[in-house]
Structures are given as C-alpha cells and as structure tokens.
Amino acid sequence: MQIPTIITTTEHLAALMAKAKAEPFITIDTEFIRERTYFSQLCLIQVATSEEAVAIDPLAEGMDLAPLYEVLRDENVVKVFHACRQDLEIFYHAMGEMPKNVYDTQIAAMVCGYGESVGYEKLVGALVGATLDKASRFTDWARRPLSDRQLHYALDDVIHLRVIYAKLRERIAKEGRTAWIEEDMAELIEERRYRSDPLLAYKRLRVKSRAPEYLQHLRAVAAWREGLAVEKNVPVQRIMRDELVLQVAAMKPETEDDLREVRGIHHQVSRDNMRELVEVLMHARLAPKEEWPKADPRPQGLNPAQESCCELLRMLLKQRCDEAHIVPRLLASRDELEEVIRGDIALADAHFMHGWRYEVFGRDAEKFLTGKLSVSAGFKGKYYSVSWKESA
Numbered sequence: 001m002q003i004p005t006i007i008t009t010t011e012h013l014a015a016l017m018a019k020a021k022a023e024p025f026i027t028i029d030t031e032f033i034r035e036r037t038y039f040s041q042l043c044l045i046q047v048a049t050s051e052e053a054v055a056i057d058p059l060a061e062g063m064d065l066a067p068l069y070e071v072l073r074d075e076n077v078v079k080v081f082h083a084c085r086q087d088l089e090i091f092y093h094a095m096g097e098m099p100k101n102v103y104d105t106q107i108a109a110m111v112c113g114y115g116e117s118v119g120y121e122k123l124v125g126a127l128v129g130a131t132l133d134k135a136s137r138f139t140d141w142a143r144r145p146l147s148d149r150q151l152h153y154a155l156d157d158v159i160h161l162r163v164i165y166a167k168l169r170e171r172i173a174k175e176g177r178t179a180w181i182e183e184d185m186a187e188l189i190e191e192r193r194y195r196s197d198p199l200l201a202y203k204r205l206r207v208k209s210r211a212p213e214y215l216q217h218l219r220a221v222a223a224w225r226e227g228l229a230v231e232k233n234v235p236v237q238r239i240m241r242d243e244l245v246l247q248v249a250a251m252k253p254e255t256e257d258d259l260r261e262v263r264g265i266h267h268q269v270s271r272d273n274m275r276e277l278v279e280v281l282m283h284a285r286l287a288p289k290e291e292w293p294k295a296d297p298r299p300q301g302l303n304p305a306q307e308s309c310c311e312l313l314r315m316l317l318k319q320r321c322d323e324a325h326i327v328p329r330l331l332a333s334r335d336e337l338e339e340v341i342r343g344d345i346a347l348a349d350a351h352f353m354h355g356w357r358y359e360v361f362g363r364d365a366e367k368f369l370t371g372k373l374s375v376s377a378g379f380k381g382k383y384y385s386v387s388w389k390e391s392a
Helices: 010-020 066-073 085-095 105-111 120-128 148-174 178-188 198-204 212-232 242-251 256-260 271-286 304-324 334-342 355-369
Strands: 005-007 025-033 041-048 053-056 078-081 102-104 373-380 383-390
Touching (some): 010 066, 025 085, 025 148, 041 148, 078 148, 102 178, 105 120, 120 148, 148 178, 178 355, 198 212, 212 242, 212 271, 304 334, 304 383, 355 373, 355 383
Parallel strands (some): 078 102
Antiparallel strands (some): 025 041, 041 053, 373 383
16 A cells, blocks of 8 residues: 655645646645634645645644645635535635635535435545445544554545546536536525624523523623634634533623632633623623614514415425436425525525526426416325416
C-alpha cells in the first residue's frame, strides 16, 4: 500500500494548488472536531486531483491555507464535496466568503433517486463497488502524529468521490437535469445559510413562557451568551448552561445579588460576567415594548377538510416523484405542504413553486389547488390505480 502524502508546509500546498487550478474539478473533504470550541476546529483537509490524493495538515506549524482558499474562490474549478454544509460553514468562517462553484454529490444522488440524505458509504458501494474502512471513523483528528491507516481512511473519501461525481454527473446530463443541479448548488452557497444571528439564539431553546417580557429577557441572555461564546471560541454551554439561561430569563434579576439567587449560576458565571449580564438585562427591560419579540404562532392542526386536501396533494407529490425517480423530500416537505393548505404561506411563496421544482410538481399542485386538476381511481388490469385529469 502506497505511503499517503501529507502536506505540512505552505510551499508544498502552493505547488499542489497551482496544479489544481488547471483541473476541471477537484474533490475535497475535511476532518474536524467541535466538542471544545464554538467554531469547528479544522484538523485535516483531503484533496484529490486527476493525478494524486493528498492530505493537508492545517495544524502544522507555519501552515497558511491561502493557496487553498484561492482555489476555493476560483469559479473555473468545480469543488466536489459530499454532504458539505458543515465543510462550507468551516470555509465560510475561515475565508470570510463562500467557496465558488461547489458540487454536492449528496444532492446529486437524491436527484438520481438514491434516497433522502443518502450516505457516502451507500454511494461508494453502489457506484464504486468498494467498502470503507470504518475503524478510523471516530479518530481524534487533532492528535498528532496521524497514522498511515488514519490517512488512508481520510483519503479514500476523496479518491472514491471522483468516481461518484463522474458517474452522477453523466447520469444527470443524460436525463437532462443539469439545470436542476446548477439551481440547487447556487442555493447551497448562499451566505445567509451560514450566518448566525445572536438575536435568534433564543429560538433554539425550549421556552417556558410565551409572554413578551419573558421572551425579551430570554433573547437578551441567549444573545449575550452566544456573543461571548463566539468571542472566546468555546461551546455556548461552557458560558452558561441552557437551564441557567431559562432560569435567569424567568427570574428577571435587576442586580447582581438577584442574579446570584439563580441556583448554580455562581459555579459557571464569573463576577465580571455577572455584572455585564445584569447590564444586558437592564437594557433589555428599557427597550421599547414594540421591539420585544413575539412568540411564534403555535402550529395549528389541519381540520378534516384540510387534511383530506393535504393527503391528495401528498399523493400527487409522490406520484410525480415516482415518475421522475427522485425523492419527495427534495421537492417539498410535509410541513411546507401543510403550511400552504392552512394558508400560513402563500402558494406562490412555496419553495416548490420555483425553478425546476415547479416544472416537476409545482405547476400540477397549483392546478389542483385551483380546481383545474382532479383525481380519480379506476381498475386497470389486476389492480386499481389513481389518475389525474386536467379540466378543460
């Protein structure tokens, strides 16, 4: 077995990236850990070109990843990942911008009918005919040195990914779905998907009250915790546990003595941070009430008529997806269909009413919901089947 190549100097990386710029595509994967930091700690980057597969050590002394970032910004080189949202988040925060011309084989595989959120291992078996070594899956990638076995495990991902990409791309082109993929990849690299807003951090907590005053205090505490976690680059739970955030918001302390009444808070929050938090809460109380957050509307169940309508819409969705050999979840979620039926969102604003989704499902969904498409059942051969008929 060939000894794997690991790049530990900026000069070696620059030489590799100079070659990568001449490639039509490269495959990329990352290994990272996030248990001890707010932002993922990038521990290893794997890149495969048409000539070689190498590992890049971002933790090596003096390593500057600028040559890699230059290629990630290059719109002429396709960067192929699998299930790459976390990878893109890492590079977005490191580069200050999104990589360009990204291709996610997980999305491509769903377009080809391989199932919802298809795993990499399944694609390797189906398209490459290989199996993955699982022994190094739970490696602490921050520890050095890395063994040859760990590096082979990491590099196999980008080596097999080249075959997977080529086969999926060929199949998608043959089926005339290249425009579908281009549309979804453009959505994938929209920056808004990777920005975090501290003022929305409270929405990740299980709230105990829907009262605006409580939500105002909760938003303030959660935003303060989020900002401090970002500043120190530590997990938010290290700053203050969720249960303490909820307790502080409920008790609405006005002084440091009040804050110390929160059970267990003195074990986690320093005196300086307590002083700062009390000031944050004071400003939250003084903010105009019209700026206080309002509770999100409670999801309403569908009434019987709406439920029947939604079931028919789901049946139409499944039938159109079966015909196109794609996963229904790629077109529309159950929640989105229910929101349309309840009138929570306008039909025109639904995701399935735009782009290629409209061509596959949205147009017929619109016809059905406006009474221009009806459903009927009939006996065909040995079984009953459902058909859809457009009104004259």
